[in-house]
Amino acid sequence: MNWLDPSARRPFAILAAGVLLAIVLVPAVGTSFAVTFGFQFLIWTCLALSWAVFSGNTGYASFGHGVFFGIGTYITAAVLRETNFSFVVAMLVAGLVAGALALVVGLAVFSSPRFAGDLFGLVTLAMAFIVMTAVSNISFLDGGTGVFVREHTTGTWIGSSTNHLFIVAGLLVALCGAVSIAASTTRWGAALRAIRDDEAVAESLGVPTYRYKVLTFVVSGALAGLAGAPQAVYLGYVEVGGVFALNIPLFVIMMVILGGITRWWGPIIGAAVVVALREALLGIGSAELAQVIVGLSLVAVIAVMPHGVSGFVSRFTTKRAIPTDRTVRGGAS
Amino acid sequence: MLELNGLVVSYGEAAALRGVDLSVERGSVVSLVGSNGAGKSTLVKALLGMQPSSGGAIVFDGQDITHRPATDRPALGIALVPEGRRLFKDMSVRDNLLLGLHHSQARRRSTGLDHIYDLFPILGQRPKQLAGTMSGGEQQMVALGRALVSQPSLLVLDEPSLGLAPIVVQEVFRTIERVTAEGVTVLLAEQNMQKALELSDHGYVLADGRIVMSGTGEELLSSDEVRKAYLGGP
Numbered sequence A: 001m002n003w004l005d006p007s008a009r010r011p012f013a014i015l016a017a018g019v020l021l022a023i024v025l026v027p028a029v030g031t032s033f034a035v036t037f038g039f040q041f042l043i044w045t046c047l048a049l050s051w052a053v054f055s056g057n058t059g060y061a062s063f064g065h066g067v068f069f070g071i072g073t074y075i076t077a078a079v080l081r082e083t084n085f086s087f088v089v090a091m092l093v094a095g096l097v098a099g100a101l102a103l104v105v106g107l108a109v110f111s112s113p114r115f116a117g118d119l120f121g122l123v124t125l126a127m128a129f130i131v132m133t134a135v136s137n138i139s140f141l142d143g144g145t146g147v148f149v150r151e152h153t154t155g156t157w158i159g160s161s162t163n164h165l166f167i168v169a170g171l172l173v174a175l176c177g178a179v180s181i182a183a184s185t186t187r188w189g190a191a192l193r194a195i196r197d198d199e200a201v202a203e204s205l206g207v208p209t210y211r212y213k214v215l216t217f218v219v220s221g222a223l224a225g226l227a228g229a230p231q232a233v234y235l236g237y238v239e240v241g242g243v244f245a246l247n248i249p250l251f252v253i254m255m256v257i258l259g260g261i262t263r264w265w266g267p268i269i270g271a272a273v274v275v276a277l278r279e280a281l282l283g284i285g286s287a288e289l290a291q292v293i294v295g296l297s298l299v300a301v302i303a304v305m306p307h308g309v310s311g312f313v314s315r316f317t318t319k320r321a322i323p324t325d326r327t328v329r330g331g332a333s
Numbered sequence B: 001m002l003e004l005n006g007l008v009v010s011y012g013e014a015a016a017l018r019g020v021d022l023s024v025e026r027g028s029v030v031s032l033v034g035s036n037g038a039g040k041s042t043l044v045k046a047l048l049g050m051q052p053s054s055g056g057a058i059v060f061d062g063q064d065i066t067h068r069p070a071t072d073r074p075a076l077g078i079a080l081v082p083e084g085r086r087l088f089k090d091m092s093v094r095d096n097l098l099l100g101l102h103h104s105q106a107r108r109r110s111t112g113l114d115h116i117y118d119l120f121p122i123l124g125q126r127p128k129q130l131a132g133t134m135s136g137g138e139q140q141m142v143a144l145g146r147a148l149v150s151q152p153s154l155l156v157l158d159e160p161s162l163g164l165a166p167i168v169v170q171e172v173f174r175t176i177e178r179v180t181a182e183g184v185t186v187l188l189a190e191q192n193m194q195k196a197l198e199l200s201d202h203g204y205v206l207a208d209g210r211i212v213m214s215g216t217g218e219e220l221l222s223s224d225e226v227r228k229a230y231l232g233g234p
Helices: A006-029 A032-058 A065-082 A087-109 A119-137 A162-185 A187-197 A199-204 A209-235 A247-259 A266-284 A287-304 A308-314 B040-047 B070-076 B093-099 B104-109 B113-119 B121-125 B136-148 B166-181 B193-198 B217-222 B224-231
Strands: B002-011 B014-024 B029-033 B055-060 B078-081 B154-158 B185-190 B202-207 B210-215
Touching: A006 A032, A006 A162, A032 A065, A032 A162, A032 A187, A032 A209, A032 A247, A032 A266, A065 A087, A065 A119, A065 A209, A065 A247, A087 A119, A087 A209, A162 A187, A162 A209, A162 A266, A187 A199, A187 A209, A187 B093, A199 A209, A199 B070, A199 B078, A247 A266, A247 A287, A247 A308, A266 A287, A266 A308, A287 A308, B002 B040, B014 B029, B014 B040, B014 B055, B014 B202, B014 B210, B029 B040, B029 B193, B040 B154, B040 B185, B070 B078, B070 B104, B078 B136, B093 B113, B093 B136, B113 B121, B113 B136, B113 B166, B121 B136, B136 B166, B166 B185, B185 B193, B193 B217, B202 B217, B210 B217, B217 B224
Parallel strands: B029 B185, B029 B202, B078 B154, B154 B185
Antiparallel strands: B002 B014, B002 B055, B202 B210
16 A cells, blocks of 8 residues: 555544553453443444544445445354354454445446446445345345354353454454554555545546445445354344344444544444434334434534544534635646 | 547547548647537547447557546556546645556656645645645646656546636636646647647547547637638628
């Protein structure tokens, strides 16, 4: 990768320090509630960051991100059940299979300019239904009854403590964060944002848009697939209705909109806000009412901060001149 | 350097270019003039590989590039300043310029951003400003810079004066003159016929998808036909 900005090392250092601090401190001093809550926040953060890597940068909104996460969960369950391989192997297989699915979908969808606009979103939604149906009917994966993971992880390192799940999720956040930082500071990332703004002009500058879209979609899907692995162990029992629930991709999109994509850390803020809000609203006793409140607060935030929290913050750090029609004489004369 | 031989481009049933022959000599400024809808932008898009042609050939430096993809153009040394500038509005001036160096061949030829900052000092003073927040004239400089940073051998400008205030138009044309003085070959598609022909070595008049007249800039400007049809003269 070719770096645009030599100062790009600083965000990596901040990310590494933050994750290291969390995976050392939280399991050591946190209550079991804090660790469980923290684990959920980290998994949502992985999903939000990995969604934003593709959809945030290129502007192609995917409604199928939950599929890669769900496939990762099911592949992990299958590997742990059918083989004696370790959790780490199962997680890598989960990432690979999710990436392969993204590759097949990406190669097909991006080969036709017909899917360039909103149709891409519909295709990813259709993919969600197809995969969900397939998993329900493939007995190796599920077959419609749900599968137990817990009995295959008891006695292993990963199954013995939520602390260990928290550590794995923390490392995955580090990975997703590193990819996000790379996307905001490299030539590759700049090209993705050029695709979002004007695909035809990007091509005239030599950006291989088809290859970039497919490969980035694969990276995004594989990262979500990896996140499915600790989720499978955490759930203990996986079933199609829960794992492929359509509100998962919707929550992910909401997090990214809320946090904004102006800065790489926007999705992390979005995930924190949504997860905390949902947790806080558990007390009111009605899940539906909680959803409504989360939705309304999203609308409120967008009204105040159209580019999300990170866009709001960077308004104060990025130099923006007031547009004028005056030309500056010194410029070209 | 560039030859179009009987180029035909159709949008579905409608032909936009009906067999265009045109040639551009190395080091010259050639303008392509004509009224709105004559086919100027279509020709530019076909040349850049953004619009497939259905007949004829585009030959650049002796190679037939008719069916080469748009993403190859930076390798060939063809750069575009698109109609309406089409900057990456949410990105900084610097990132816009750097995207002009996305192609490895463009980076190999380039002498870096300083060259552009010398040409347009205002861009050097505000590299972090978001391109979309600049004035029309400044945006045109970013668009020119994004194309020129790759040190192209052929610079294609599509309606560079469109939508700009007269004083800014003056400046854009002065910049084109300075760029050509550096030895860049220019193909200029422009509705502002008077201005375009004044600085051109050669001009082609396009009407309804065909070349209806061609000659040196002076010849066309003094031609009665051109004056009557396009310049509102006697």
